[in-house]
Amino acid sequence: MKTSPLRRIGFAALAVLLAGTASACSDDTTTAPAVALEPAPAEQQLAGDCPATVVVQLQWAPETDSGPLFGLLGPGYTVDADNNKITGPLVAEGKDTGVRLEIRAGGPAIGFQTVPSQMYVDQSITLGLAHSEHAIAAAGQQPIIAVTTLLRNSPQMLMWDPKTNPGWTGIADIGRSGKPVVVSKGQLYPDWLVARGLVRKEQVDASYDNSPSRFVTDPSFAQQGFANAEPFTYEHEVRAWNKPVGYQLLKDVGYEGYARTVNVRADKLAELRPCLRKLVPMIQRATAAFKADPTHVNDVVIDVVERNPKLSPYSAELAAFGSRALIDGGLIGNDTDGVLGSFDEARVQRIIDEFGPILRAGGANVPTGLTAKDLVTKEFLDPAISVTG
Numbered sequence: 001m002k003t004s005p006l007r008r009i010g011f012a013a014l015a016v017l018l019a020g021t022a023s024a025c026s027d028d029t030t031t032a033p034a035v036a037l038e039p040a041p042a043e044q045q046l047a048g049d050c051p052a053t054v055v056v057q058l059q060w061a062p063e064t065d066s067g068p069l070f071g072l073l074g075p076g077y078t079v080d081a082d083n084n085k086i087t088g089p090l091v092a093e094g095k096d097t098g099v100r101l102e103i104r105a106g107g108p109a110i111g112f113q114t115v116p117s118q119m120y121v122d123q124s125i126t127l128g129l130a131h132s133e134h135a136i137a138a139a140g141q142q143p144i145i146a147v148t149t150l151l152r153n154s155p156q157m158l159m160w161d162p163k164t165n166p167g168w169t170g171i172a173d174i175g176r177s178g179k180p181v182v183v184s185k186g187q188l189y190p191d192w193l194v195a196r197g198l199v200r201k202e203q204v205d206a207s208y209d210n211s212p213s214r215f216v217t218d219p220s221f222a223q224q225g226f227a228n229a230e231p232f233t234y235e236h237e238v239r240a241w242n243k244p245v246g247y248q249l250l251k252d253v254g255y256e257g258y259a260r261t262v263n264v265r266a267d268k269l270a271e272l273r274p275c276l277r278k279l280v281p282m283i284q285r286a287t288a289a290f291k292a293d294p295t296h297v298n299d300v301v302i303d304v305v306e307r308n309p310k311l312s313p314y315s316a317e318l319a320a321f322g323s324r325a326l327i328d329g330g331l332i333g334n335d336t337d338g339v340l341g342s343f344d345e346a347r348v349q350r351i352i353d354e355f356g357p358i359l360r361a362g363g364a365n366v367p368t369g370l371t372a373k374d375l376v377t378k379e380f381l382d383p384a385i386s387v388t389g
Contacts, residue, residue, distance in 0.1 A: 030307045032088075034076035040095035044282065047098035050126070050275035054090055054099055056262075057115050057128040060107040061311055062086070062304050064323045065228055065260060066129065067297040068150050070304075071286035073101050079307040084109035086304050092282045093289075105311075112186070116142040119265050126272070127264060132257035132348065133188040133355045135375050140365030145269055146261035146376045148280050148341035150287060153331045154259035155227040156189065159234075159247040161219035168222075170248040175199040180221040184208040187224065189250060189257070191358045198253055216240045227329060228322035236317065249329075256347050257355075259331075261376070269377075280380035284341040288387050291332050294323035334386045342381055348372035 039045070046054070058066055074096065077088025083104075090101035104110075104125075110118050115128040116138035128144065131154065135144050158181065160168050168174060174181060175198045182205045183190050190204045208214075208224060215223050216238065225231075227249055234241050250257075262283060264272055290297050298319040305314040326332050335342040349372045356366045367374075 028081045028309075029078060030081075031078045032076055032303070035074075037074060037089060037091065037094070037096035040092045040097045044092045044095070044278060045098045046090065046275065046278055049278060050099050050272075052099055053087070053102050053124075054126045054275075054279070055102045055104065055124050057104050057110075057118055057122075057125045058106045059115055059129050059131075059260075061105050061109075061314075062103065062301050063229070063314065064294060064298055064301050064319050065155065065226075065326060066103075066150060067290045067294060067301070067323060067326075068283055068286035069101075069103060070297045070300045071290055072282060073103065073300060077304070079304050081308040081310050084308065084310060093285065097282075109310075114138065114186075115263075116144050119144065119263075126275075127262050129260050130263050131188075131259050132261065132351045132375070133192075133359070135261065135263065136352055136355050136366055136370065137188065137359050137364045139370055139374060140367050143266035143374070144263040145266050145374070146258070146263045146343065147276055147380050148262045148283050149258045149343065150260035150262065150283075150341070151258065151326065151331050152333050152335055153249075153251045154255065154257055155229075155249065155326065155329070155331055156251075156255070156259070157225050157227050157230075157247045157249045158222045159225040159230055159245045160222045161215075162244070162246040164219045165246075168246060171198050171222075171250075171253050174222045175203070178203060180205040181223075182208045182214070182221050183224040184210065188355065188359070189255060191362065192255065192354060193250075193253075195354070195358055196254065212238045212241065227331075228325040229318070231325070232318055232321040237315065256351050258343070258348075258351075266374075273380075276380040280341075281382035281385060284382055284385040287332065287341055288385060290323070291327050291387050291389075294320075294327065298323055330389075332387075333389060337378075337383075338386055339378075339381055339383050340385050340387050342378055342383075343372075343376040345372040345376065345378075348376055 074089035074091035079086050085104045087102040090097045090099050115130045119125045119128045120142045158171050181199050181203045185206045193199045194201045234245050302319050305311045334340050336344045352370050359366050
């Protein structure tokens with residue numbers, strides 16, 4: 001998820017347990033100092049091709065796993081805490097593209113609705129972030145199509161206390177133990193773990209409330225997490241814990257879902273095509289810049305969180321750790337075709353083939369015959385954009 005890391009909007013229990021960091025007080029709407037921007041070259045001018053304001057719906061609160069999007073946010077942006085959104089000039093390599101960018105928080109800010117659902121409720125949303133399995137679940141009634149992805153692999157993981165469970169080295173050990181696997185309601189991957197035989201159905205406990213208090217009090221079970229958040233927060237910011245956790249990423253046990261895919265509504269693809277031809281390569285370049293040096297994005301994310309009193313603290317140390325975990329962990333990079341932000345269509349089809357039956361069994365309207373081309377398109381990607389590593 002967000003579906004996301006020590007997921008951070010307005011959880012009082014978390015605020016009590018977090019070490020001394022505190023969010024800065026601010027007015028409900030604050031604006032960063034304006035800066036005169038050089039105009040982008042004609043081929044990067046978006047006015048007339050894109051909406052006057054490109055609206056992006058996040059899955060959760062602002063964090064560096066959505067970093068490339070914040071790399072497109074120019075100076076002089078406004079933080080609107082009442083509406084949990086940030087608005088400023090949309091820039092390409094620091095130059096003004098002629099339109100605005102609005103980034104909206106998800107999760108509690110949208111009543112815990114899924115991003116595909118929110119995109120169909122709110123017509124003003126241009127792009128929405130999602131995980132592969134959520135796009136599959138929505139395909140029957142709220143179809144979305146991914147035009148690029150910010151991450152090539154998911155940072156989702158299961159974590160445990162190595163002292164309480166010294167024999168656990170991975171998710172298979174959790175399954176063999178029979179102990180609970182505590183996740184938040186609405187997560188789809190636990191059913192996949194069950195279908196894979198990695199855990200038993202009766203182990204899955206969907207009562208996680210995003211607070212560390214239960215784990216701190218009784219660390220006998222496994223808990224959901226994200227590799228770019230919980231390993232740091234539990235060791236350094238949850239003062240009632242303050243020690244390492246053990247964990248394994250889902251990708252290391254065969255989960256192939258993409259995380260942070262950038263999507264449009266399927267019925268708006270044709271309308272947005274002129275915009276996407278220019279905008280998607282900008283997102284790719286912003287992803288490459290973030291991978292090369294996340295410092296600017298880290299600073300922007302820290303600032304927008306500090307200026308929204310509704311958001312739980314996001315420290316500079318956590319931002320730095322989270323970005324490095326994504327970069328050094330190989331979660332950002334070229335796909336099998338050598339293109340940054342691209343998709344492996346065979347992999348997408350495997351995700352459909354695995355999650356489709358699981359989701360149908362749970363009541364989701366997943367169309368029969370759903371294919372990778374229904375969920376992703378490489379039409380707008382610039383094949384010349386790639387990174388090393």
